[in-house]
Amino acid sequence: MIKTPSPILPPLLLIEDTPSLQMVYRAVLHTAGHQVAIAGTAAEGLALFHELTPTVVVLDLVLPDRDGLDLMQDLLALRPQTKVIVITANGSINKAVEAMRAGAHEFLVKPFDEQRFLGVIENAGLARKPVRREQLPLPSVPTSSEAFIGSSATMSRVHHKIHSVARSMATVFITGESGTGKELCALAVHDNSPRAAGPFIALNCGAIPQDLLESEVFGHMKGSFTGAVSDKPGAATAADGGTLFLDEVCEMAPALQTKLLRFLQTSTVQPVGATRPRKVNVRIVCATNRDPLDAVRRGQFREDLYYRLYVVPIHMPPLRERGNDVIEIAEAALIRFASEEGRSFEGLDPSVSSLFRRLSWPGNVRQVLNVIRNVVVLNEGGLVTPEMLPPDLGADSTPGGTTPASPPIAQANLSLDDLVGLSLAEVEEKVIRATIAAHGGSIPKAARVLDVSPSTLYRKVESWSQG
Amino acid sequence: MKQVPILGVLQVETFDIALAAGQIDTGCYFRLLDQAGTQRAELVARLIADLEKVDCGLRQALANFDRAALRLHSHVLISLAGTFGAIALHRTAQTLNQSAHHIDTATNGNLGTIGHMALAQLGNLIDFVAQTIDAP
Numbered sequence: 001m002i003k004t005p006s007p008i009l010p011p012l013l014l015i016e017d018t019p020s021l022q023m024v025y026r027a028v029l030h031t032a033g034h035q036v037a038i039a040g041t042a043a044e045g046l047a048l049f050h051e052l053t054p055t056v057v058v059l060d061l062v063l064p065d066r067d068g069l070d071l072m073q074d075l076l077a078l079r080p081q082t083k084v085i086v087i088t089a090n091g092s093i094n095k096a097v098e099a100m101r102a103g104a105h106e107f108l109v110k111p112f113d114e115q116r117f118l119g120v121i122e123n124a125g126l127a128r129k130p131v132r133r134e135q136l137p138l139p140s141v142p143t144s145s146e147a148f149i150g151s152s153a154t155m156s157r158v159h160h161k162i163h164s165v166a167r168s169m170a171t172v173f174i175t176g177e178s179g180t181g182k183e184l185c186a187l188a189v190h191d192n193s194p195r196a197a198g199p200f201i202a203l204n205c206g207a208i209p210q211d212l213l214e215s216e217v218f219g220h221m222k223g224s225f226t227g228a229v230s231d232k233p234g235a236a237t238a239a240d241g242g243t244l245f246l247d248e249v250c251e252m253a254p255a256l257q258t259k260l261l262r263f264l265q266t267s268t269v270q271p272v273g274a275t276r277p278r279k280v281n282v283r284i285v286c287a288t289n290r291d292p293l294d295a296v297r298r299g300q301f302r303e304d305l306y307y308r309l310y311v312v313p314i315h316m317p318p319l320r321e322r323g324n325d326v327i328e329i330a331e332a333a334l335i336r337f338a339s340e341e342g343r344s345f346e347g348l349d350p351s352v353s354s355l356f357r358r359l360s361w362p363g364n365v366r367q368v369l370n371v372i373r374n375v376v377v378l379n380e381g382g383l384v385t386p387e388m389l390p391p392d393l394g395a396d397s398t399p400g401g402t403t404p405a406s407p408p409i410a411q412a413n414l415s416l417d418d419l420v421g422l423s424l425a426e427v428e429e430k431v432i433r434a435t436i437a438a439h440g441g442s443i444p445k446a447a448r449v450l451d452v453s454p455s456t457l458y459r460k461v462e463s464w465s466q467g
Numbered sequence: 468m469k470q471v472p473i474l475g476v477l478q479v480e481t482f483d484i485a486l487a488a489g490q491i492d493t494g495c496y497f498r499l500l501d502q503a504g505t506q507r508a509e510l511v512a513r514l515i516a517d518l519e520k521v522d523c524g525l526r527q528a529l530a531n532f533d534r535a536a537l538r539l540h541s542h543v544l545i546s547l548a549g550t551f552g553a554i555a556l557h558r559t560a561q562t563l564n565q566s567a568h569h570i571d572t573a574t575n576g577n578l579g580t581i582g583h584m585a586l587a588q589l590g591n592l593i594d595f596v597a598q599t600i601d602a603p
Binding site for chain 2: 018019020021023024027028031062089110111346347349350383
């Protein structure tokens with residue numbers, strides 16, 4: 001279906017010098033309802049920019065008459081509020097990093113798939129309203145859209161399913177291994193739904209102590225239990241008019257499953273200590289990295305609740321089943337982290353790309369992000385070579401694989417008695433390892449808790465692994 | 468089979484060219500043609516012109532070991548091959564582009580090998596695209 005271009009929105013300006021690619025991008029954008037003006041050189045692009053005053057510019061960094069980066073800086077000097085999306089092939093990744101630092105809104109690495117292309121365009125402000133989003137504490141998830149990067153057929157099917165289910169009110173059940181982007185999938189369902197302007201409330205049922213989970217989901221009244229010093233609305237109430245995302249839903253205790261089932265049946269919540277329930281209008285999306293049917297068979301998950309939740313399943317595939325997506329994700333992460341750390345990398349050496357394609361990535365996208373972050377922090381720049389990678393990466397030794405060190409994962413529960421008698425350096429190592437373990441192996445999350453930079457923790461862990 | 472001049476000496480390619488049919492995601496390719504609608508024939512014609520321009524540019528660049536030109540033309544080839552579903556050529560073009568970024572002159576031999584592999588795959592792709600001008 002071709003959408004009619006909106007007469008209200010200004011045209012998008014595309015500056016791309018290869019004629020056949022101009023035609024392809026224009027066809028994709030027209031189909032999605034965008035007006036497009038096309039320039040084949042930097043000079044033409046600048047002239048059209050003056051004439052049309054576009055709010056979004058898609059700019060190839062390699063142009064025949066001028067460096068695309070220079071042109072971008074001129075465009076932004078003329079109109080700083082312009083959203084410039086730079087596009088480049090992977091050989092010019094360092095230019096993409098420079099462009100991001102110089103003010104580009106987003107980057108795309110060629111060839112990019114249609115969904116991502118249109119998603120980036122729309123996020124640049126052509127057709128979106130601001131959304132209110134709140135999140136309760138969660139274990140670390142990919143903090144960008146890297147999990148959704150990928151032009152594999154597998155991910156195309158996921159994108160298609162998201163777009164199909166988003167418009168309905170049906171409950172969505174997302175399955176997938178840890179680190180595959182289940183929360184991002186939930187967010188994509190919300191953002192593509194009629195509820196996109198409403199709140200998106202995420203709650204991890206596995207990260208919150210079970211005796212507090214009911215209060216977190218349904219809220220509590222002041223004085224209803226020790227520590228309840230004020231009224232608290234709860235996630236279900238906070239999501240009224242929007243979407244409630246329940247991550248690790250199979251970790252929910254049986255008693256709370258009963259209350260969740262009643263909530264799904266009646267659309268009412270009754271905070272702990274409240275005398276009357278209240279009606280809420282919430283769409284439920286839930287997720288688990290376990291097999292939900294297996295949890296039912298083991299008696300850990302109510303069968304009636306399972307059938308109430310398992311209406312529209314979406315499975316986030318593991319990275320090893322996504323073909324070349326791992327390379328696209330790694331390259332995008334390299335650009336982003338290099339930009340954050342002020343480093344200049346050229347891309348992945350072919351031997352690294354070949355290795356990445358062979359690995360099973362038990363930690364999925366999160367593991368890839370941690371590996372690339374490790375590389376960027378510990379190296380100055382250039383091409384990413386095998387020598388820069390964590391030493392145990394090829395062995396795929398650690399489930400989740402989020403720390404480079406080979407010693408066993410530290411226990412999450414550490415008491416003071418365990419620390420007395422140790423040197424300060426040993427105390428530091430134990431506390432850091434325990435904090436990392438308590439946050440699912442995520443170094444960035446542990447760093448936030450410990451109030452240090454992730455690079456500090458990576459260096460320490462690296463030094464311990466080297467003995 | 469195309470003969471590729473290498474440093475002035477004509478040789479038949481000794482490396483694996485692989486058939487275009489097995490190296491192109493035809494689903495992706497024809498989806499783009501369908502999306503072009505009434506401009507399909509124009510898209511095919513422009514694609515052939517773009518690919519032949521890259522072919523010419525790469526040959527000159529390889530003959531002179533002009534790394535800047537190799538980077539430029541392989542950059543375009545990465546985009547074209549990737550967008551139109553020429554999977555193997557896309558990877559070869561990426562390898563060529565990365566090799567052309569290396570300053571180490573000892574890789575000139577590698578550049579030649581990779582470059583001529585790219586030309587062979589590019590030739591197959593041009594032949595394939597030309598056959599689709601009148602295809603439904």
